Amino acid sequence: MATDxxxxxxGGFMKQKQKDHFSLRLSVVGGQVSTEQLVAITEVADKxxxxxxxxxxxxxxEIPFIKLQDIDKVKEELAKGGATPGVCxxxxxxxxxxxxxxxxxxGCIETEELAQELNDRYFGQELPHKFKFGVTGCQNNxxxxxxxxxxxxxxxxxxxxxxxxxxxxxxxKVCREKAVSxxxxxxxxxxxxxxxxxxxxxxxxxxAYDTTPGYLLSFGGLFGNSINKGVAIxxxxxxxxxxxxxxxxxxxxxxxxxxxxxxxxxxxDRVGREKLDEVVWKAYKG
Amino acid sequence: MADVNIAVDEKVDITDVVCPVTFVKTKVALExxxxxxxxxxxxxxxxxxxxxxxxxxxxxxxxxKLQDNEDGTYELYIKKVGD
Numbered sequence: 001m002a003t004d005x006x007x008x009x010x011g012g013f014m015k016q017k018q019k020d021h022f023s024l025r026l027s028v029v030g031g032q033v034s035t036e037q038l039v040a041i042t043e044v045a046d047k048x049x050x051x052x053x054x055x056x057x058x059x060x061x062e063i064p065f066i067k068l069q070d071i072d073k074v075k076e077e078l079a080k081g082g083a084t085p086g087v088c089x090x091x092x093x094x095x096x097x098x099x100x101x102x103x104x105x106x107g108c109i110e111t112e113e114l115a116q117e118l119n120d121r122y123f124g125q126e127l128p129h130k131f132k133f134g135v136t137g138c139q140n141n142x143x144x145x146x147x148x149x150x151x152x153x154x155x156x157x158x159x160x161x162x163x164x165x166x167x168x169x170x171x172x173k174v175c176r177e178k179a180v181s182x183x184x185x186x187x188x189x190x191x192x193x194x195x196x197x198x199x200x201x202x203x204x205x206x207x208a209y210d211t212t213p214g215y216l217l218s219f220g221g222l223f224g225n226s227i228n229k230g231v232a233i234x235x236x237x238x239x240x241x242x243x244x245x246x247x248x249x250x251x252x253x254x255x256x257x258x259x260x261x262x263x264x265x266x267x268x269d270r271v272g273r274e275k276l277d278e279v280v281w282k283a284y285k286g
Numbered sequence: 287m288a289d290v291n292i293a294v295d296e297k298v299d300i301t302d303v304v305c306p307v308t309f310v311k312t313k314v315a316l317e318x319x320x321x322x323x324x325x326x327x328x329x330x331x332x333x334x335x336x337x338x339x340x341x342x343x344x345x346x347x348x349x350x351k352l353q354d355n356e357d358g359t360y361e362l363y364i365k366k367v368g369d
Binding site: 105166168169170173174199202203204205206 | 336350
């Protein structure tokens with residue numbers, strides 16, 4: 001019987017140079033792998049692979065040198081430890097994420113749950129070509145949001161609380177965008193310059209800033225054969241519902257308009273940026 | 287230069303070191319103090335003024351004032367909280 005490589009690839013089994021050997025890509029969400037999964041992965045890599053794993057550029061784990069005849073046993077043994085194969089090919093790929101505000105002192109948004117929700121909604125969804133989501137918790141951009149087809153970057157909208165302020169001036173000094181100015185003990189924030197990084201609020205000794213977390217989105221990023229930085233279309237988004245509506249709209253636009261094997265960026269270029277703007281703005285406004 | 291009426295218990299100059307020793311020196315100086323005592327830190331513009339106040343806050347101490355000396359240096363007044 002002929003080997004159905006397309007189906008294997010869809011199920012995360014990547015054909016190797018070596019005949020009948022596969023590098024098994026596992027499903028990882030937001031870069032989080034449990035110790036239980038690690039134990040199962042270790043056992044499988046020792047028993048069926050070559051005793052090592054490869055960590056991919058997008059937070060994935062692959063077990064190389066899995067033999068064709070062992071695939072079913074491998075899946076079964078991994079499943080016992082809660083590890084499942086990932087995907088490759090023309091569909092929504094691994095949702096990557098940094099650790100976000102639950103762990104990182106700089107994090108503006110919670111990323112672990114968000115990555116899981118994006119995964120539940122979109123992972124593996126069939127599309128004309130690959131489609132990558134990445135979630136980064138703040139402007140430090142450790143997760144490189146703009147290199148994804150759809151990048152999500154956390155930020156905070158800040159507002160000054162006058163009666164808590166001691167006019168120490170720290171916020172004005174830490175603002176890298178020169179958006180904060182203090183005159184006669186009054187703080188003014190230039191909303192045109194503010195990039196939602198939250199440094200003013202994080203460094204304020206008396207917590208004299210109210211903060212509202214939210215999302216900055218970028219569209220059409222690429223970092224492969226062609227390189228393109230994803231672009232912003234709509235302003236800061238404060239609620240997850242709107243975020244998901246926009247993700248839905250962008251994916252629908254890609255499905256409706258893309259040619260086979262055409263990345264999002266090139267669909268946008270061919271169809272017209274204004275067409276994407278239209279659907280994204282519509283979703284933004286609800 | 288603005289008037290600052292803060293009774294200082296100890297002073298430390300961190301303009302002769304760079305990150306992360308700026309914060310280390312500040313932290314060591316704070317360790318020498320008792321709860322409620324005030325440390326005055328002399329620090330440079332740029333990275334020190336952007337990072338040291340936040341690190342001090344994250345350690346749980348109270349920042350009372352940041353004074354701009356208008357010569358590229360600052361005075362940071364910190365009240366020690368806890369032992």
